[in-house]
Amino acid sequence: MFIEISGIKKGFGEGESRVEVLKGIDLELQKGEFCVLLGPSGSGKSTLLNIIGGIDNPDSGFITVNGEKTADMNEKNLTIYRRKHLGYIFQMYNLIPNLNIKENVEVGAYLSDNPLDVDEILNILGLYEHRHKLPNQLSGGQQQRTAIGRAVVKNPDILLCDEPTGALDYNTSKEILKLIEDINKKYGNTVIMVTHNDAIKDMADRVVKLRDGMIRKNYVNENKISAMDLDW
Amino acid sequence: MKNPLTKRLPKELKSELGKYIVLFVFITGMIALVSGYLVAGKSMMNAYNESFDKYNIEDGNFESFQQLNSEVLKTLEEEQVEIYENFYIEENVKNNDSTLRLFSERKEVNKVCIMDGNLPENPQQIAIDRVYAKNNEISVGDTLTVGEKDFEVTGFVALSDYSTLYQNPSDMMFDAIKFGVAVLTDEGFDSFTDSNMHYSYSWTYNTPPADDIEAKTMSEDFLEVLSQNTMLTNYLPAYTNQAIQMAGNDMDGDTQMMAVLLYMMMAIIAFIFAITTSNTIMKESAVIGTLRASGYTKAELIRHYMTMPMIITLLSAVAGNILGYTALKEFAINMYYNSFSLTTYKTLWNGEAFVMTSVVPLIMMFIINFLILAKKMKLSPLKFIRRDLSTRKKKKAFKLNTKINILTRFRLRVIFQNIPNYITIIVGIVFANLILLFGCGLEPLIDHYSKEITSNMISDYQYILKAPLETENPDAEKFYANSLKVTEKSEEGVNVYGIVPDSRYIDLDLTSEGIYISNAYAEKYGINEGDTVKLRGSYDETEYSFEVDGIYYYPSTIAVFMSDSIFCETFDIDAENFAGYFSSTEITDIEKMYIATEITEEDLTKTSRQMKNSFDGMGGLLSAFGIIIFMLIIYMLSKIIIEKNAQSVSMTKILGYSDREINSLYITTTSIVVIASLILTMPLVSIFIDKVMDIALSGYSGYLPFYVPFSVYVKMVALGVVSYAVIAFMQMRRIKKVPLDIALKNVE
Numbered sequence: 001m002f003i004e005i006s007g008i009k010k011g012f013g014e015g016e017s018r019v020e021v022l023k024g025i026d027l028e029l030q031k032g033e034f035c036v037l038l039g040p041s042g043s044g045k046s047t048l049l050n051i052i053g054g055i056d057n058p059d060s061g062f063i064t065v066n067g068e069k070t071a072d073m074n075e076k077n078l079t080i081y082r083r084k085h086l087g088y089i090f091q092m093y094n095l096i097p098n099l100n101i102k103e104n105v106e107v108g109a110y111l112s113d114n115p116l117d118v119d120e121i122l123n124i125l126g127l128y129e130h131r132h133k134l135p136n137q138l139s140g141g142q143q144q145r146t147a148i149g150r151a152v153v154k155n156p157d158i159l160l161c162d163e164p165t166g167a168l169d170y171n172t173s174k175e176i177l178k179l180i181e182d183i184n185k186k187y188g189n190t191v192i193m194v195t196h197n198d199a200i201k202d203m204a205d206r207v208v209k210l211r212d213g214m215i216r217k218n219y220v221n222e223n224k225i226s227a228m229d230l231d232w
Numbered sequence: 233m234k235n236p237l238t239k240r241l242p243k244e245l246k247s248e249l250g251k252y253i254v255l256f257v258f259i260t261g262m263i264a265l266v267s268g269y270l271v272a273g274k275s276m277m278n279a280y281n282e283s284f285d286k287y288n289i290e291d292g293n294f295e296s297f298q299q300l301n302s303e304v305l306k307t308l309e310e311e312q313v314e315i316y317e318n319f320y321i322e323e324n325v326k327n328n329d330s331t332l333r334l335f336s337e338r339k340e341v342n343k344v345c346i347m348d349g350n351l352p353e354n355p356q357q358i359a360i361d362r363v364y365a366k367n368n369e370i371s372v373g374d375t376l377t378v379g380e381k382d383f384e385v386t387g388f389v390a391l392s393d394y395s396t397l398y399q400n401p402s403d404m405m406f407d408a409i410k411f412g413v414a415v416l417t418d419e420g421f422d423s424f425t426d427s428n429m430h431y432s433y434s435w436t437y438n439t440p441p442a443d444d445i446e447a448k449t450m451s452e453d454f455l456e457v458l459s460q461n462t463m464l465t466n467y468l469p470a471y472t473n474q475a476i477q478m479a480g481n482d483m484d485g486d487t488q489m490m491a492v493l494l495y496m497m498m499a500i501i502a503f504i505f506a507i508t509t510s511n512t513i514m515k516e517s518a519v520i521g522t523l524r525a526s527g528y529t530k531a532e533l534i535r536h537y538m539t540m541p542m543i544i545t546l547l548s549a550v551a552g553n554i555l556g557y558t559a560l561k562e563f564a565i566n567m568y569y570n571s572f573s574l575t576t577y578k579t580l581w582n583g584e585a586f587v588m589t590s591v592v593p594l595i596m597m598f599i600i601n602f603l604i605l606a607k608k609m610k611l612s613p614l615k616f617i618r619r620d621l622s623t624r625k626k627k628k629a630f631k632l633n634t635k636i637n638i639l640t641r642f643r644l645r646v647i648f649q650n651i652p653n654y655i656t657i658i659v660g661i662v663f664a665n666l667i668l669l670f671g672c673g674l675e676p677l678i679d680h681y682s683k684e685i686t687s688n689m690i691s692d693y694q695y696i697l698k699a700p701l702e703t704e705n706p707d708a709e710k711f712y713a714n715s716l717k718v719t720e721k722s723e724e725g726v727n728v729y730g731i732v733p734d735s736r737y738i739d740l741d742l743t744s745e746g747i748y749i750s751n752a753y754a755e756k757y758g759i760n761e762g763d764t765v766k767l768r769g770s771y772d773e774t775e776y777s778f779e780v781d782g783i784y785y786y787p788s789t790i791a792v793f794m795s796d797s798i799f800c801e802t803f804d805i806d807a808e809n810f811a812g813y814f815s816s817t818e819i820t821d822i823e824k825m826y827i828a829t830e831i832t833e834e835d836l837t838k839t840s841r842q843m844k845n846s847f848d849g850m851g852g853l854l855s856a857f858g859i860i861i862f863m864l865i866i867y868m869l870s871k872i873i874i875e876k877n878a879q880s881v882s883m884t885k886i887l888g889y890s891d892r893e894i895n896s897l898y899i900t901t902t903s904i905v906v907i908a909s910l911i912l913t914m915p916l917v918s919i920f921i922d923k924v925m926d927i928a929l930s931g932y933s934g935y936l937p938f939y940v941p942f943s944v945y946v947k948m949v950a951l952g953v954v955s956y957a958v959i960a961f962m963q964m965r966r967i968k969k970v971p972l973d974i975a976l977k978n979v980e
Contacts (some may be wrong), residue, residue, distance in 0.1 A: 046976075055886055055972040076890070083888025094883045094975045098649040099642060100629040106638040111888050134629045135621065150887070162976075 002031035002190060003052070003158070007061035010047055021047045023213040025061070029206065032158070034181070036201045039210035046162055048210070053086055053160050054078040055084035062120045065158070083111045087151030087159045087189070089180075091166035093143040095135040095150070104132035105149040112154030116187075121149045125179065128194060138211040141172035145179065152183050159183070161193040165200075170232075177203060199232035237523075237536045240848060247879070250869065251508065252540070256548050258864050259501055263552025263589045266494040268560025270585035273487040275561075276568050279577035280395065280480050287343040287392035287575070290434035291441070292451055293318060294458060295388070295466035298560040299431050304461050308435075311457050318434040321424045327375035328368045330410045331399065334378070335391070336421035341434045342393040344415055345575035346815065348372060349387025355420035358383035359671055362399060363573045364412025367845060378414075379424065388684045389415060390573045393434070396478040397573060401468050401725075403933060405512035405839035406478070408573070432466070447471040459772065467770070472723055480574040485928070491588060496663060497861075498593050502600045503656045504868050505541055509604050511872050512537060514621060521616025530609040538601045545597045548732075549590040556589065579916055639896065646877070646901040653869045654905045660865030661909040661952070664858045665917045668948050671854030673940045674847055680939045682840035685788040686833050691737045691814035694831040700810050701826055701889075705819045709736055712799045713811035716767040716776065718757065718790070723932050726753065726767055727791045730799025730810075737814040738784070748779035750791040752935035754783045755805055767792070776802065787937060788836050859955050866959045870902045874966050882974035895964050903960060910952040914945055 005027040011020040021044040037045040040101060045078040050056035052063060054070055062071040063087060071166040073081055082088075087108070095104050102122060109115035124200055135143050144164060151159060165173035181203060184191045193200065201207040202225050209217035245252060250601045283289065291313075300308075305315055305536045318341065321334045337351075338344050344351065347362045348759060349372040360377060365388050370376065397408040435454070441447035451469035458464060470476050513520065520533060561579065568574060611621060630648075677857045696713065712730030717723055740748050749759060759765060759780060767776045784793055800807055812828075813819060874881065877898060884894050922938040927935055 050976065053886070055976070079885070079888055079890050081888075082886065083890075086888070088886055090879070090975070094879070094886075096642075096880045096883065098629075098645045098880075102634070103638060103641055107642070107884070108887060110638050132629060132631055 001028045001064075002033075002066055003027075003197075004027040004064045005029075005048075005052070005061070006053060006063070007058045008048065008063070010044070010051065010056070010058050021213050022051075022058070025210075025213075025215060027208060027215065027218065029190055029192070031190055032184070033205045034184050034191045034203070035193070035206040035208060036204035037192060037194045037208050037210060038196065038198060040196060043210040044213040045196075045210050049160055049162055049192060049194045053088060054081050078185045084185050085157045087154060087156035089144070089151050089159065089161040089164045089181055091163035093135070093140075093147040094147055095143055097135055100132050100134055101127055101138070101146050102144050104135065105153050108150035109153045112156075114155060116153050116155050118153060121128050121153050124182075125149050139172075140168055141175060143170060144172075144176050148179055148183070150175070152187070152189075155187060159189045159191045161191065163195055164193065164201055165195070165197065173197075174227055174230060177230065181227045197232060200228055203227045233530065235536070237528075237532070238539075240536075241539060241543075251868065252544055254864055254868055255501070255504070255508075255544055256866075257553075259545060259548035259593065260552045260555065261860070262494060262497045262501070263549055263593065264555035264560045266490045267553050267556025267582075267585050267589045268562075268586065269490045269564045270487060271557055271561045271579065271582045272564035272568065273483050273490075274582040274585065275577045275580045276565065276574060277480065277483050277487075278580055279575055280483065283345070283392050283395075283575050286896075287345065288341050289392045290316070290318075290341050290470055291436045291447070292454075292469035292473070293393075293432055294435045294464055294468065296431045296433065296643075297463040297465050299429075300433065300462060307461055308457065310894055313435045313454060314438065316434045316436075318342065318432045318669055319421075320430050320432055321421070321428045322430070323379035323424070323428070325412075327370075330364075330368065330412065332364075332378055333399070333411070333413045334424070335413065336418045336419060337415065338391075341436065342391060345390040345392065347388045347390055347576065351389070351415065352386050352417050352420060355417055355423055356381075356383060357386045357420070358414050359387040359389045360385055361394065361397065361408075361493045361573050362388035362415040363408045363570070366570070367409045368412075381423065383416075383420070390575045391415070392575065394475050395474075395480075395572050395574055396475050398473075398475040399838075401466075401472070401474060401476075401933075403838065405842045405934075407838035407842045408472070408571070409841055409845055410834065410838060413573075430452075432800055444471045470920065479568075479574060482572070483568065494588060495592075498596055500591075500660055500663060500865065503652075503659070505597060506600050506604055506864070507538065507653055507656065507869065507872055509541065509601050510608075511876055513605070513608050514619070514876065514955075517616045517621055517772070518617045521618075522615045524609075524613035524616060529915050530606075534602065534605045534609055537605055538598070541597055541601050549593060553586065553590060556585070589749040591806075613716050621815075627743075639893070642897050642979075643901045643904070646873070647897060647905065650873050650876070652903075653873055654902075657866060657869050657902070657905060658909045658913065660861065661906065662801055662864070662913045662917060663949060664862035665910070665913060666858075666920065667854050667861065667945070668858030668951065669917055669921050669940065671851050671856075671858055672944045672947055672951075674851045674854075675844070676941050676944055677936075677939055678840045678843045678847075679937055680941070681787070682837050684788075684937070685836045685840070688785060688787055689711070689833060689836060690786070691816055692833070693815045693818055694812065695815070695819060695822070695827055696812040696829040696831075697822070698826050698828045699821050700808060703813060703819050704821050705813075705815055705817060707817045708813040708815040708819055709808040710796075711812060711814055712796055712803075712805065712809075713772050714799075714803055715793075717770055719766050719768045719775065724790060725770065727789055728766050728767070728799070729791060729793050730796040732796050735814075737976070738793060740782075740793055741800075742793065744781055745798060746794075747798075748782045748784040748793040749780055750786035750793075751783050751788055752787050752937075753790045753792070755937065756790065756804055756930075756935040764766045765792075770859075787935065790934060839936070855951070859951060862952060863955050863959055866902070866906060866956060867962065870899075870959060871966065873902060874898055874963055874970070876968050878974050881970045882972055882976075885970070885972050886975055891964075891968055894967055898967060899960050899963055902963070903956065906956050907949075907953065910949050914948070918945075 004023055008022050008025040010022040011018050013019055024050055037048065039045045047056065051058050062069050070081060096107060099107065104120060105118050105121060107119050122131055125148060127142065127145055127149065130138060130142060165176055168176060177200065180191060204221050205224060207219055207221050208215055308315055323334060324330050325332050351359050360370065370385060372385055372387060376383050376385060386784045391413050393415045396406045397411055398406045399411040437450060441450050455467055510761060523533060608621060632644060710732055716726045716728055718726055731742055753759065761782050763780050765778050765780060768774060881894055881898065917939060925938050961979055
């Protein structure tokens with residue numbers, strides 16, 4: 001098993017105001033699998049993604065990636081883990097505002113021992129002609145594509161996407177989803193995508209539904225469709 | 233209902249405590265220092281100005297070769313002046329090998345201010361100058377051996393015409409260590425022999441001159457009459473008398489310098505406030521946008537965001553003024569009392585200082601913050617919510633060569649993104665380095681000057697005789713001397729030497745009609761070989777013109793060298809009327825009473841000695857002040873740079889960048905700017921100080937060459953680097969503390 005999530009629990013706050021966000025999550029994912037984590041706000045899906053990404057720690061339980069337990073890693077090793085294995089895509093892009101588009105992608109490439117060709121990625125993402133622009137000169141969709149480029153260029157084993165289309169319109173959302181789908185197919189990364197858009201589940205290999213910190217459904221999508229065929 | 237936003241202020245203070253403490257300390261320290269100096273300056277200046285009337289300070293003094301008879305005095309007093317005897321004797325003090333100028337009781341002119349103890353009451357008692365006593369660790373009740381007599385010290389005094397202890401009017405610097413003044417009873421004074429008596433007379437005008445220009449005209453007229461009636465050996469109108477004028481000029485200069493210092497500092501602080509305010513708006517943009525969208529007016533928000541900077545400035549002004557009127561005033565007063573023999577003073581309220589240190593900074597802060605906030609508040613609420621605060625059209629990023637490593641390009645982008653911060657850092661470094669150069673360079677400069685003077689003395693002994701007497705000493709070499717004045721720019725005296733052929737002491741080819749001038753003269757007045765210099769007589773209007781054949785390395789004195797024959801011809805002096813001797817050994821076969829002046833190494837180093845005494849401890853204090861300014865500015869601005877980039881720092885952490893790599897992106901850029909500024913601005917700082925010194929010392933006699941050894945620059949850079957390392961370490965910790973979830977919470 002490439003990713004094994006076992007008994008993850010996580011709560012926030014103290015005493016009476018404490019909220020248990022994750023109440024024991026068990027999940028296994030294959031390498032190259034496209035997994036969609038669905039759920040309403042407060043279901044714990046982003047918290048779970050952050051724990052998988054090594055930027056938050058569980059109260060109990062563990063995660064192993066390719067046989068390595070993240071709980072055993074100190075801060076330095078967690079940094080190396082993120083550096084070597086993960087690509088992150090957020091709802092709000094989080095680009096470095098003073099770097100141009102190409103440089104933002106290069107910031108990702110720098111971290112990899114075996115990065116993809118930056119110009120090729122820019123071409124794939126349709127950003128080559130905008131490569132010298134600053135992020136704030138681009139539309140939301142173009143900025144999200146840049147964030148995808150930055151995540152993908154280091155050819156990560158795992159691509160974590162936290163509501164990547166949450167701030168985009170319908171058409172742009174579909175374009176972005178198509179890009180992620182293409183990247184998953186072309187490079188074989190394991191994709192874990194958090195969304196509350198129910199329609200997106202149809203393009204996933206695996207669908208995990210969360211509610212109140214627990215997995216309510218976990219199934220393999222037998223009727224997977226292309227991102228461009230999604231509708232909502 | 234009270235604006236609920238005010239409840240945020242304590243929280244804002246708590247969350248940004250470090251920033252506000254730094255700003256508070258910075259502004260308070262500055263205001264305290266300036267306020268202290270201004271209050272002390274005004275109080276002392278007031279006492280100094282009042283002393284002219286209170287102690288009836290002379291309008292000038294002259295010294296006659298012999299005592300004037302009543303007929304001459306009557307003739308002189310017909311010139312609408314009052315003449316007073318102010319005879320003195322100079323004697324060696326055995327206790328500390330110094331010179332005391334002894335006066336009898338002063339009842340009418342240049343009266344005495346008792347600072348401690350009492351005036352002498354019997355011939356065996358003496359009251360000495362307070363500064364001289366302090367420098368030589370003499371206490372009331374001690375016994376001093378003056379000449380061959382013992383005196384009991386009954387008190388410390390300030391002589392109103394010796395607020396600065398200049399022994400000779402031509403001295404570059406006063407000497408309150410090896411020279412002092414003292415008062416004896418009339419009987420005590422008469423117990424000394426007449427042979428050493430200086431027949432000095434003070435005069436006051438019946439109608440005092442309105443200003444220095446009138447004083448000059450009046451003194452020139454009086455000089456004409458004087459020189460017709462007596463043989464003058466010295467003539468010194470009060471307006472040119474450094475012993476009377478210098479303390480006032482110095483305090484006046486300090487007040488102006490402090491004002492400039494304050495405004496420079498306030499400009500830097502204002503810049504820091506401008507940057508911090510912009511940064512606060514950026515950080516709070518979502519809140520501002522939401523509040524604006526909820527109906528809060530621009531004015532309400534401007535008021536809210538201006539409150540903290542204004543409170544901090546106000547508190548700093550209050551604390552700064554309290555410190556200024558107490559500890560710092562005492563500090564400044566002590567500095568003046570350490571150097572000058574000033575009379576007693578009363579602390580005065582200084583309205584001008586209050587305006588400069590409190591009203592002006594508050595207005596400055598108000599305007600800067602208001603302008604920035606008002607400009608930003610013009611943006612729509614939506615723009616604030618979207619964190620899109622650029623008021624200008626979106627600019628394209630300039631291209632950087634893609635062959636440059638991405639981390640290097642990243643650093644370059646950080647530098648370009650933070651140009652206002654870095655400009656402020658550079659200005660702050662220049663400013664701090666100016667202070668630091670003063671602090672670190674003062675002592676080596678004085679030491680170098682002292683060394684230069686002693687290693688370039690004409691001879692170990694130089695004697696000016698009252699009459700041309702022969703000596704058997706084989707090392708002695710005659711010379712001729714006259715004292716002229718520089719006609720241009722200043723009234724400064726020039727020593728003119730007539731040198732015998734093939735001199736053993738002056739290695740110059742003085743065969744032509746031209747002259748050589750000392751390098752001190754050449755450098756101070758910008759005279760080159762081939763130029764013509766014009767000089768005039770000290771006591772008459774005769775003008776002399778000489779062509780400069782060359783420059784002679786003689787750094788201690790403004791001097792002119794010519795052949796003895798040209799000298800005698802120019803000044804119409806007989807060959808046998810030489811002025812004195814240069815000698816490598818002491819001349820013992822001429823009686824002391826015939827020696828007018830004996831110049832030894834000690835006399836030539838009095839300037840450096842006094843400067844060292846006056847600036848004692850100042851070097852360390854200035855260095856510390858420079859370092860503190862340096863650290864505060866860099867701390868504030870590098871903190872802002874990191875805060876501004878917290879989002880990016882968080883994101884790079886999420887991407888997998890290590891702390892070292894992130895430090896190299898955000899700290900290395902500041903390090904490059906700081907270290908490059910430290911090194912590259914050094915020549916600028918050096919040139920600036922050189923010019924400031926030229927201007928500051930132009931009013932002084934003599935010449936102090938600007939000299940800073942390379943080691944001082946190395947020390948300054950090293951101090952800068954070490955201080956910066958402390959700040960960098962603090963900022964590294966700040967970067968380490970930037971949480972990963974900042975990027976996750978981002979709502980653009």
